[in-house]
Amino acid sequence: MSADDPIDRRPPNADGTDRKPKERRKKLKAKIRELEAEIAETRGKAAEEEPLYGLTPRVEAAVVRALAQERAAVIPRLLRPLHPADQADLIERLDAGQRSSLFAALGAAFNPEILSYLDETVREEVVDLLGEEQITSFLPEMDSDDAIELIGELDEEEQARILKALPAKDRVMLEEGLTFPEDSAGRLMQREMVVVPTHWTVGQTIDFLRTFNDLPDDFYDIFVVDPAHRPVGELALSRLLRSKRPMRVSDIMHRDFRKIPAAMDQEEVALLFRQYGLVAAPVVSEDDRLLGVITVDDVVDVIHEEAEEDIMRLGGVGEIDLYGSSWDTAKARFPWLVVNLATAIAASMVIGAFDATIEKVVALAVLMPLVASMGGNAGTQTLTVAVRALATRDLTARNAAKFVAKETLVGSLNGLAFAALVAATSMVWFGDLHIAWIIALAMVINLVVAGLVGTLIPLGLDRFNIDPAVASGVFLTTVTDVVGFFTFLGLATLILL
């Protein structure tokens, strides 16, 4: 295709020639055919390349090209065949300028479903681009959980204005949803569900499903409630379908199901779903009334987010910041590095206490990072296992003592192995038996300490309800650095001077 603007925007006669309207129409039509061919080719090739993902490199490049060339009319046609999740990915990948052109080009063709697939940082920006009026018009169309998530991210004034503009029914539903704490089951649940009373028969239930219009799009379970709207049974559709019409739902329903309190943290909800392989679970209020349902597909995102959070925290990053600006990212990472600087200075002070020793035996300065670094790495291994085992409830107060004992033993075993290795290395390097003995001893001590501290720190933080993923690493390396330098240089001072 040609690189010039496909839609001729020159006013008639702008270049001084006498261009006839017919000629211009013909030119435009030719351009349109060309573009349509391009779109068809883009889609065809895309399908060949990666048939399972809609957003292929080709589609992305075509959108970026159309934005650069200000061919606004092509944008909705390029986006329409994409799944909202793929459209969200595309929006995330654009820079701020491209994003606002894209929204200008899309206009009413913007699919509100995209919002629930967007990364939080990008969603905030998109919400600003769309404006309050459009957000207000989208909310009633969205699933209740997505709508509450969206409005929950706005500031209080915006929330109040938007809620006021909504129809009463939607407003009440959203206001009620916002009363649940963030990241709780109450926020995660969907209010759209099918509920029947215990005395109904299979036939009544099926007839109800066939005639009632305001049902959720897709559902897998029906909940059976008593007159006080307390859930007493769960009924899988496959079970309903296979039962005879005169049967009562109370005779075929599953009575042994798990009810989730609305205030439960979403991490806990995810653990329950994973533990028991649940597909759907009813959410209940404090007085046991049925409020909504959480299905396993909502939990998939929670599991992903919670694991992601642990990874990021262990790596010293607050949250994944792929789409933030360099300045925001640097600012967000700064506090963690300050903490690290403080602990590194503590380690330096330990070295400083032994400067007289180092001045006499400079080999110590060369070897000292070995002990500290091995302690840090061995401790991190232990710590990683502890943090995850705590998160998945595999490690609890009940087996903590056993775990600490085991990790300390593992530290001793590897401590002995690496004591031998570093002693040999330092003998070859400096030929000094004293130094070899000193580094070997320091290594054993530091690796035992690493095993002990790598378990005790996360267990201690967890006891005080602090997420062990967020702070363990810094405490650990402080201890292994300080102990590493202190034992090595301290032993050297005792033995060599």
Place this chain on the structure above:
Amino acid sequence: MSADDPIDRRPPNADGTDRKPKERRKKLKAKIRELEAEIAETRGKAAEEEPLYGLTPRVEAAVVRALAQERAAVIPRLLRPLHPADQADLIERLDAGQRSSLFAALGAAFNPEILSYLDETVREEVVDLLGEEQITSFLPEMDSDDAIELIGELDEEEQARILKALPAKDRVMLEEGLTFPEDSAGRLMQREMVVVPTHWTVGQTIDFLRTFNDLPDDFYDIFVVDPAHRPVGELALSRLLRSKRPMRVSDIMHRDFRKIPAAMDQEEVALLFRQYGLVAAPVVSEDDRLLGVITVDDVVDVIHEEAEEDIMRLGGVGEIDLYGSSWDTAKARFPWLVVNLATAIAASMVIGAFDATIEKVVALAVLMPLVASMGGNAGTQTLTVAVRALATRDLTARNAAKFVAKETLVGSLNGLAFAALVAATSMVWFGDLHIAWIIALAMVINLVVAGLVGTLIPLGLDRFNIDPAVASGVFLTTVTDVVGFFTFLGLATLILL
């Protein structure tokens, strides 16, 4: 309750007294009442404490006590009310001795479903305890995916013997399943599913479901296939239920669904489910024939496992090893520590090259860990984001250049900030302006390098199809240590000597 053995095992008259059979029966009955009260109390209190999890501390303690006191008869009664997932947790927490007593006590009361909930290390041990004969009898009862997973973990000889002993139908199914690569969609899928031809009506389908006995326990979607058994549509049960009997399934089925090739890696499957919020997806052979179905609850475990794998690899641990022995754990962690030792020695050699400088200015030895440590931490932040973004496909070849540029800029920004901080610290400490300038310059250089290398290493490993989580950390800290020590000590040699 009393701590002594509740069931009197003394032979009559063993202590010389003449004990009457009636008296003994009475004693036994009293003991049984006591035990039943204990069990009831255990359950009641358990329900109060943590009603959502079956395996409460109380139940666990009761089982451990019963095992210690060799009261074998109580074990099955304590375990029966627990969900198989909770029974699996209990088995994982026991030590090897307790575990074998438990199996002896359980006997035929062992529920094969427990096997699919066990951690791999523990499952291997349990499979040995159960023996080939019992495993062979369990396999036909299990879901196809669980059965294939179980047999896939055995060695080839065992596999062959067990397969030979199975009924032909089960054998063929398992043999076929084993032909798919480990961790592929073919291993993850269930073969139990409901399939109907395109020409069927809603009425025919419902009648089929009501009369056909060999259906899966629970299912949410029906697949519609053409005569060559290629999937052409997906039909949610909720849709089927709401449609009139004479409608054709081909008119109401969903045609726009995603087919998963049987060879696809499970990580890719999980990404697809998460991306598009899928609930179920058909798995097809190379010639597009329907082989089975993957449902979102299978994917929950995969998402968890894949994130866990990344966390463990970033922490330098092969896999979570909570249930391995100390010896096995130490052995498994050894290779990673050897790699770390090698890189630490490389860093020491850099220091060694400047020993003459350190001998003259011992303050350098005190300050040098600061530069290396800050570089390592800043690099780890970048690396963590890169590794996760690669795993979730948010970072690809398409936006790699932008990401590298951003992270390098972030490194420069924080480099300047920390240069100022460490320069001030070293001025206060050593009062030497030259050293302050040297450490500031080294800090900026090392943090820029950390940002650059923290992105380039994972991107490079990914390009060569090596999991960036597994090896990035070691490369990174080698670079930041070597660059940190080299620039700091090198600049000092140039300027101070």
